[in-house]
Amino acid sequence: MKVKDPGERVGYLIWQLSQAYAQRMEQALRPLKLTQAQFSALVRLSLDGTLSSAELARRCGVTAQSMGTALRDLVERGLVERRAHPTHGKIVEMSVTAAGVELAQRGEAAVEPCEQEALEPFLPQEREQVRAHLQRMLGTLNPRALGPAGDLLHDGT
Template structure:
């Protein structure tokens, strides 16, 4: 029986890479009062304010409980407000506050700095190829069962 070589495992490497990215991002956005899960949510709301919790779940590929906890913290911290959806009594829309809008530039600058640092060892062409390959793998995972067996 041959030993499992984690350096040849896409799952292991992706997980490790994601942890390191999250740690670096957290260090950079913590002074803004943000955590990575809040930043991901804000990215979606900065792109389209007023999304429902269900829409956020679908866009971020997270569990219901995780999103509920993240939104509760964001509401507590004055980053979002939730209002009843005008056409669906069961749904709530999530809206950015002025405080959250004010964080867009510094938070995205911090994320871009983290990306630049992480990709610094690659040429511009390699960076483009790396990002393209990651997008393709993500699309494959989403089209399949999302990795759930």
């Protein structure tokens, strides 16, 4: 069996793309003192409302440990609040504060140039197709990141 060039594998291309995009996002978020996991948490909580840290980690596609680290700093900065679940004593719910929503919005503005750069090779009419194809792939690999209609979760479903 012949060894296949990694550039012919979708997974390798996605990994390389992810690394390059993550680097740009990290640079864009650095002035806001946010990591990608923290930014993702603020955005998800802003859109979805109160979530357990475990569910938040699943929706953001990170480990529970990574999310715990991200949330610890966000809580210390007053961007996210923790409270006990009203009926399940072991579950801790997370909710975003007004300052957290404002920082999520600033983060969105900071990463918008990253998205524009990534989509630049495509014609305007192709850009939505690229997003749709990526969402379909994500739905296969991480269904919890998508809602029932195949759209990225944003309404607490």
